[in-house]
Amino acid sequence: SELTQDPAVSVALGQTVRITCQGDSLREDYASWYKQKPGQAPQVVIYGKNNRPSGIPGRFSGFTSGGTASLTIAGAQAEDEADYYCSSRDSGANLVLFGGGTRLTVL
Amino acid sequence: QVHLEESGGGVVQPGRSLRLSCVASGFIFSSYAMHWVRQAPGKGLEWVATTSYNGDNKFYGDLVKGRFTISRDNSKNTLFLQMDGLRPEDTAVYFCAREAPPLGEFDYWGQGAPVTVSS
Numbered sequence: 123s124e125l126t127q128d129p130a131v132s133v134a135l136g137q138t139v140r141i142t143c144q145g146d147s148l149r150e151d152y153a154s155w156y157k158q159k160p161g162q163a164p165q166v167v168i169y170g171k172n173n174r175p176s177g178i179p180g181r182f183s184g185f186t187s188g189g190t191a192s193l194t195i196a197g198a199q200a201e202d203e204a205d206y207y208c209s210s211r212d213s214g215a216n217l218v219l220f221g222g223g224t225r226l227t228v229l
Numbered sequence: 230q231v232h233l234e235e236s237g238g239g240v241v242q243p244g245r246s247l248r249l250s251c252v253a254s255g256f257i258f259s260s261y262a263m264h265w266v267r268q269a270p271g272k273g274l275e276w277v278a279t280t281s282y283n284g285d286n287k288f289y290g291d292l293v294k295g296r297f298t299i300s301r302d303n304s305k306n307t308l309f310l311q312m313d314g315l316r317p318e319d320t321a322v323y324f325c326a327r328e329a330p331p332l333g334e335f336d337y338w339g340q341g342a343p344v345t346v347s348s
Contacts, residue, residue, distance in 0.1 A: 154334040156274070163324055163341060164266075164274065169334035207274050211333065216288045218264065218276035218333075 125208055125221035132227040133198045143191040143208030143221045150186040152211040155193045158223075159204045167206075168193055195226075203228045231255040231337045233325050238342030241315055249342050251308040251325030259283070259303035262328040264335060265310045267321035267344075277323070278310065293319075315346045 125145040133139035143153075153171050156164035166175055168184035171191075181196045191208050208221040237249040251263070265277040278289045278299040287299050298311040308325050323342050326335035 152333055154332075156335070158274075163338035164335070165338070166334045166336055169329075169336075170332035173332070175336065205273075209274075209334075215333070216279070216286075217290070218266075218279065220266075220274040220276055223273040 125210060125219050127206075127208060127221040127224045129222070130225045130227070132229055133195070134229050135200065136197050138194065138196045139198050139226065141193045141195075141206050141208075141224045141226065143193075144189060145191075145210060145219070145221075146189055147213060148186070148189050148191060148210045149213070149215070150191075152209075152215065153184065153186045153191040154209045155182075155184060155191075156207045156209065157202075157204045158207065164207065198226075198228050200228050202226060231327070233327065233337055233339035235323065235325055235339045235342035238323065238344045240345045240347060242348050243316055243346055245315055246311070246313045247315060247344060248312070249310040249323055249325075249344070251310075251339055253306045253308065253327070256327070258301075258306040261330075262333075263301065263308045264326045264328060265299060265308075266324045266326055266335070266338075267319075268324070268341075269318075269321040272321075275321070279328070280308070312344070315344075317346050320344060320346050 154169040158164040171186045172184040207223045232254045264279045280299045296314045300309045325339045327337040329336040
């Protein structure tokens with residue numbers, strides 16, 4: 123099973139951007155998104171389709187349907203510039219899958 | 230506060246072994262499944278292995294199955310990754326991560342241990 127992401131996306135400061143993740147066997151309940159800045163560990167920003175951990179701004183939201191997961195940042199800020207990875211599980215929920223990552227540039 | 234700290238990384242020759250450790254603090258370690266995730270230089274995240282809260286169930290990624298062994302010592306709040314038969318393509322930063330129930334996201338990560346496999 124594979125999760126496919128666009129390698130790079132750009133957005134103007136303050137505008138809305140959507141990052142997508144496609145996988146034939148993407149399990150919606152286990153869909154999550156991680157943000158990673160250079161030299162840092164990843165940080166979960168969305169889990170379980172559309173749950174935000176405490177401390178993650180409300181401009182981050184998620185949606186999953188029909189084998190596609192999406193992460194939307196409404197009103198992107200400079201600090202949102204990072205690599206974003208989607209993740210899910212295999213059919214047995216034991217193996218973890220990561221997408222190839224999307225580099226977000228905020229212009 | 231939750232803290233995960235990896236150690237044991239370094240430079241090793243192909244075919245040799247290395248054992249990584251991840252010491253946990255700030256939570257009840259024995260209640261959580263744990264994972265190892267790696268990231269090769271300039272590349273994306275790759276899931277490596279997981280162990281259940283009590284160590285009874287373990288699963289591995291295809292690229293490391295049969296060479297790497299995940300284990301844990303709940304009495305010492307420590308997660309391990311024994312890496313045997315290392316290959317140059319195993320060169321990466323190795324992160325340990327805690328799995329949060331019930332949806333399984335990785336809610337806490339260590340800062341990573343760099344491993345370089347080179348002759």
